[in-house]
Amino acid sequence: MKPPPFEYHSPTSLAEALAVLADRTDAKPLAGGQSLIPAMNFRLAAPAALVDLNRIDQLAGITESEGRIRIGAMTRHRAVERDGRIAARAPLLAEAMPHIAHPQIRSRGTIGGSLAHADPAAELPAVMVALDATLVLQDGAGERRIPATEFFTGLFATALRPGELVTAVEVPALAPRTGWAFDEFSRRHGDYALVGVAVMLSLRGQGRCDRVRIALLSVGDGPVLAGSAMETLQGTRPTPEAIREAAERAAREDIAPPSDIHASESYRRQLVRVLTRRALTRAAARAAGARP
Numbered sequence: 631m632k633p634p635p636f637e638y639h640s641p642t643s644l645a646e647a648l649a650v651l652a653d654r655t656d657a658k659p660l661a662g663g664q665s666l667i668p669a670m671n672f673r674l675a676a677p678a679a680l681v682d683l684n685r686i687d688q689l690a691g692i693t694e695s696e697g698r699i700r701i702g703a704m705t706r707h708r709a710v711e712r713d714g715r716i717a718a719r720a721p722l723l724a725e726a727m728p729h730i731a732h733p734q735i736r737s738r739g740t741i742g743g744s745l746a747h748a749d750p751a752a753e754l755p756a757v758m759v760a761l762d763a764t765l766v767l768q769d770g771a772g773e774r775r776i777p778a779t780e781f782f783t784g785l786f787a788t789a790l791r792p793g794e795l796v797t798a799v800e801v802p803a804l805a806p807r808t809g810w811a812f813d814e815f816s817r818r819h820g821d822y823a824l825v826g827v828a829v830m831l832s833l834r835g836q837g838r839c840d841r842v843r844i845a846l847l848s849v850g851d852g853p854v855l856a857g858s859a860m861e862t863l864q865g866t867r868p869t870p871e872a873i874r875e876a877a878e879r880a881a882r883e884d885i886a887p888p889s890d891i892h893a894s895e896s897y898r899r900q901l902v903r904v905l906t907r908r909a910l911t912r913a914a915a916r917a918a919g920a921r922p
């Protein structure tokens with residue numbers, strides 16, 4: 631099928647794009663088009679106008695300053711995957727990127743598009759929640775910043791206001807004695823995951839957990855922060871027993887996963903149990919200085 635007719639705008643500056651979006655409430659931004667165009671072709675989305683962000687150079691690129699890495703919204707997944715600074719300073723993100731779709735899709739898909747789309751099965755929303763990232767949003771009235779935990783508000787829903795764009799996401803650079811791990815299970819590599827988990831774990835003196843963040847994907851309406859599991863590990867040594875208990879609580883208490891044609895609720899809980907245990911074990915070893 632082909633999409634219904636739409637107006638096409640191709641601004642070359644952010645100001646121009648925001649002006650069109652302010653003017654046309656029935657317009658949608660177009661980034662990599664890897665989700666929006668299929669949705670339009672299936673007539674699940676029918677915006678009257680598209681505001682193509684692809685010619686706005688200022689929205690793409692990766693920079694680092696004051697311990698934070700800023701990734702412009704139009705930075706392609708593939709550019710993030712291949713960036714040396716991301717590998718060194720935000721390795722959780724680097725580890726998750728190859729799980730997103732296939733290289734062809736990663737060559738077009740963008741960070742901002744994936745976050746704005748807020749698919750509950752997408753990797754990046756959970757990774758940003760685990761990293762405690764900040765979304766940078768802008769409309770004609772100015773810029774605002776919002777933590778990833780507050781940005782995702784429901785099924786394909788975000789805190790974006792009409793006419794507002796994601797312009798960047800900022801992630802804290804890896805702190806000392808901090809480990810990370812991303813893991814997921816999908817039926818074929820590149821498919822959306824049945825369950826995924828992103829972990830950040832910092833150790834303090836005597837090897838106790840100082841800060842633990844565990845974010846799960848594909849088990850709710852959006853990324854789920856596994857609060858009970860995090861609480862289990864806080865201030866304790868990440869022994870195999872403690873990790874096993876945290877993973878158990880994640881599976882039993884932190885989620886209300888759907889049963890659908892892809893997997894039953896109980897199967898998803900079992901995947902959370904196993905993947906969380908594996909990811910925490912790897913993150914704890916890395917925090918303690920083991921080689922990745």
Ligand SMILES: Cc1cc2nc3c(=O)[nH]c(=O)nc-3n(C[C@H](O)[C@H](O)[C@H](O)COP(=O)(O)OP(=O)(O)OC[C@H]3O[C@@H](n4cnc5c(N)ncnc54)[C@H](O)[C@@H]3O)c2cc1C
Pocket residue numbers: 658659660661662663664665666667668683703704729730731732735738739740741742743744746747749751752753754790794795796797820821822823
């Ligand atoms: C076969 C296939 C498999 C895939 N598998 C996966 C997968 O395993 N994991 C995964 O995470 N993704 C997967 N994707 C989706 C892919 O990662 C997309 O790149 C991503 O979902 C959307 O990014 P995009 O840049 O293409 O956005 P677009 O499709 O252009 O836009 C998506 C939505 O976000 C809005 N938008 C875009 N940019 C902005 C912005 N800067 N500010 C505000 N709103 C904006 C658009 O208006 C639209 O509503 C898959 C896609 C395909 C086609």
